[in-house]
Amino acid sequence: MGPGGYILIIIAIIAVVYLITRIKIVPQAYVYIIERLGTFHAASGTGLIFLFPFIDRIAQKVSIKERVVDFRPQSVITKDNVSMQIDTVVFFQVTNAKQYTYGVERPISAIENLTATTLRNIVGDLDLEATLTSRDIINTRITAILDEATDRWGIKVQRVELKNIIPPREIQDAMEKQMKADRERREKVIQAEAEKKSQILVAEGEKESKILRAEADKQAAILKAEAEKQALILNADAIREKKMREAEGEAQAIQMVQQAIADSIVKLNAANPNEQVLTLKSLEAFQKAADGKATKIIIPSEIQGIAGLAAGITSIVKSDAAGK
Secondary structure, X not given: OOHHHHHHHHHHHHHHHHHHHOEEEEOOOEEEEEEEOOEEEEEEOOEEEEOOOOOXXXXXXXXXOOEEEEOOOEEEEOXXXXXXXXXXXXXXXXXXXXXXXXXOOOHHHHHHHHHHHHHHHHHHOOOHHHHHHOHHHHHHHHHHHXXXXXXXXXXXXXXXXXXXXXXXXXXXXXXXXXXXXXXXXXXXXXXXXHHHHHHHHHHHHHHHHHHHHHHHHHHHHHHHHHHHHHHHHHHHHHHHHHHHHHHHHHXXXXXXXXXXXXXXXXXXXXXXXXXXXXXXXXXXXXXXXXXXOOOOOOOOHHHHHHHHHXXXXXXXHHHHHHHO
């Protein structure tokens, strides 16, 4: 093979290698913008593509994933002429790769500038307090305006967030003092409420305590009265029982005396006593009657005769004793 043959082989190898390099693989979540002879030809999605040599080229590799761009702080002035710095975060996604490629020069810079101007317009209609407390409203309005403005660029603005709102130093100092005063005021209010509740609880406790003490005194008085009543009842029952027992004893004693007298009469009748024995018994009965405490004694006539006889005998005995 001559030198010409080797040259042809080398040219063929170079041509094959070049053709291989014209085969491209588009990865997931990307769209390749292909131009042919300098004009838009196709927007190729995921998969294998072939570029014709010398006439086709990849003009742009566009990511269709959602992207997040953190823009630098922007100087804005509120309605009440307070200057502050606000930085924003924009979440967007490319929905049309062709419009994104050919619709605007430097899309990110365009979004940043549009965000800044929109933010200034919105904050310019709000005062300082409304700006600090209306983040959600500002976010919603900016998102709506940006989404409408970037639609022709093939961009979908998902949302916009105000990352930081930085007021001037003197405003921050005033706000800190105000917040400190508010915290102190709330603390005093909370302390006053706590003290009030504490006093209410103490008063309720004292009230409950007095009620319980009154109930206890009442119960104690009732129990004491019941005890005294039971004691009086038991004492009366004891006295009544005692008197009943004494009466029963006296009745038994009288019955025994009567029984003894009746027995003695029966025995006396059974012995058939003579007149002298009856007289002697009469004297014994008189002696017992005389020993009593009665002031008047009625003496039967029979006993009077016997008493005179006894007196006479006593006088004789005393005279004999004196003569001796």
